[in-house]
Amino acid sequence: MSSITAARLAALLGSWRVEGPAYAALADRIRLVALDGRLAASTRLPAERELAVALGVSRTTVSAAYSRLRELGALESRRGAGSYMSRGSRPTAEREGPGIIWDFTKAAMPAAGPVEACIKAAAAAIGPELYRSGYEIEGLPQLREAVADHFGRRGLPTDPEQVLVTSGAQHAIALLARSLITPGDRALVEQPTYPHAIDALSAVGARLVPIAVDPREGWDLDEAAAAFRDSAPTLAYVIPDFQNPTGASLSEDDRRHLARTADRHGTVLVSDETTMWLDIRRGPLPPLAASSPSVVTVGGLSKLAWGGLRVGWIRANRSLVARLAQTRANLDLGTPVLEQLAAVELLACEDELVAERRARLRTGLHAMRSAIADRFPEWSAPDPDGGMALWLACSPWSSSELVLRAREEGLALTAGPRFGLHGAFEARLRLPFTDDPETIVDAVAALRRSAERQVRGRLHEPLVAV
Numbered sequence: 001m002s003s004i005t006a007a008r009l010a011a012l013l014g015s016w017r018v019e020g021p022a023y024a025a026l027a028d029r030i031r032l033v034a035l036d037g038r039l040a041a042s043t044r045l046p047a048e049r050e051l052a053v054a055l056g057v058s059r060t061t062v063s064a065a066y067s068r069l070r071e072l073g074a075l076e077s078r079r080g081a082g083s084y085m086s087r088g089s090r091p092t093a094e095r096e097g098p099g100i101i102w103d104f105t106k107a108a109m110p111a112a113g114p115v116e117a118c119i120k121a122a123a124a125a126i127g128p129e130l131y132r133s134g135y136e137i138e139g140l141p142q143l144r145e146a147v148a149d150h151f152g153r154r155g156l157p158t159d160p161e162q163v164l165v166t167s168g169a170q171h172a173i174a175l176l177a178r179s180l181i182t183p184g185d186r187a188l189v190e191q192p193t194y195p196h197a198i199d200a201l202s203a204v205g206a207r208l209v210p211i212a213v214d215p216r217e218g219w220d221l222d223e224a225a226a227a228f229r230d231s232a233p234t235l236a237y238v239i240p241d242f243q244n245p246t247g248a249s250l251s252e253d254d255r256r257h258l259a260r261t262a263d264r265h266g267t268v269l270v271s272d273e274t275t276m277w278l279d280i281r282r283g284p285l286p287p288l289a290a291s292s293p294s295v296v297t298v299g300g301l302s303k304l305a306w307g308g309l310r311v312g313w314i315r316a317n318r319s320l321v322a323r324l325a326q327t328r329a330n331l332d333l334g335t336p337v338l339e340q341l342a343a344v345e346l347l348a349c350e351d352e353l354v355a356e357r358r359a360r361l362r363t364g365l366h367a368m369r370s371a372i373a374d375r376f377p378e379w380s381a382p383d384p385d386g387g388m389a390l391w392l393a394c395s396p397w398s399s400s401e402l403v404l405r406a407r408e409e410g411l412a413l414t415a416g417p418r419f420g421l422h423g424a425f426e427a428r429l430r431l432p433f434t435d436d437p438e439t440i441v442d443a444v445a446a447l448r449r450s451a452e453r454q455v456r457g458r459l460h461e462p463l464v465a466v
């Protein structure tokens with residue numbers, strides 16, 4: 001069982017104080033960081049006295065907050081052993097409301113139309129594979145070839161031996177983190193970024209250094225250059241196309257610039273292309289790896305076809321692919337063959353899939369922007385040219401507060417700080433537009449009801465500067 005120090009928990013909680021009793025606000029914020037995955041189930045919380053010192057509040061406040069969490073079923077305390085976040089059991093208190101009706105914590109779509117037919121075609125083609133062992137740690141030769149062809153079509157000639165098939169892009173990121181990072185190494189990440197990449201890099205002991213990305217302004221490359229210079233990172237992780245969560249894309253010039261900077265500092269630049277298919281109206285840009293042979297690319301079919309498929313890949317030089325395959329062997333011995341065969345079929349209808357995703361996302365974006373204009377005239381919704389979500393400035397509401405109140409209306413969302421480091425983004429909310437328009441309209445109406453119940457102007461503490 002892991003434990004969390006008082007200082008670390010205080011940093012995770014960010015600016016948690018809102019109007020009303022301090023103990024209730026503290027309990028709410030601890031629940032939120034547990035609900036959105038920043039605080040794992042079974043984690044042992046600091047002793048009341050230590051947390052009180054770290055937060056600058058009285059021990060009575062922490063004690064009352066822990067009692068409240070126990071009442072809500074979120075915390076278990078054992079005499080002499082401390083207090084632990086409850087395992088798996090969602091708090092079941094009166095405040096939890098009607099249960100979750102709209103799950104907007106995931107920016108993901110149901111399977112695209114051709115997926116079922118491709119899985120059936122894969123099943124029909126399994127015959128010859130059954131005469132082989134089924135163990136291909138680097139991936140099925142025919143899928144490695146199909147992925148190499150996909151890069152070739154985008155102007156990046158690729159040998160199948162440069163491709164390692166993984167069980168989804170998240171597996172690819174975790175594998176790269178394990179293989180490339182030694183505890184204490186620095187890793188640059190965008191701020192905000194995809195939360196599970198933060199988790200994978202943190203889990204192997206990387207010290208994370210943020211580089212800012214804004215939905216409208218894009219990447220702050222001056223800040224990035226200074227970060228490369230000052231922290232000599234081992235790895236830099238970026239999402240160049242329709243970045244999660246901002247929807248921003250790196251321009252062609254900026255791709256070259258970033259790749260050159262990484263090369264100059266001997267940093268492995270990891271380009272996560274999982275979201276590259278989510279183009280609403282941008283048009284293609286060259287892969288980041290076209291700017292330098294040392295860029296490592298992560299990709300996968302979750303956003304294009306279906307998350308349930310669990311097929312991804314890494315494109316790297318042959319020696320890194322061999323090293324990654326070795327690292328992988330103590331985790332798993334390959335990606336399921338049937339899924340890989342389905343992936344070959346799906347890559348053959350890439351254009352059809354992209355068109356289907358584009359139509360759905362365009363409709364979702366329109367519905368989300370209109371619903372926000374109707375219900376939240378005080379917000380200015382960005383208009384990204386791709387991606388799956390709006391990264392909204394949600395002032396005057398606090399993101400974490402809004403997310404907790406939204407759960408009481410049956411709407412599950414992820415608060416801004418989950419996407420950043422050091423508690424940043426309390427004034428941002430990610431709203432996925434991957435659902436159908438009716439669901440989006442209902443969810444935004446529920447959000448408005450939650451906002452009405454949250455007293456305005458609660459953001460009275462400055463955001464943590466990063």
Ligand SMILES: Cc1ncc(COP(=O)(O)O)c(C=O)c1O
Binds near residue numbers: 275300310311
């Ligand atoms: C940027 C990014 N990378 C990776 C992933 C994970 O993809 P997969 O489902 O292939 O593991 C996601 C999923 O949301 C993502 O947004």
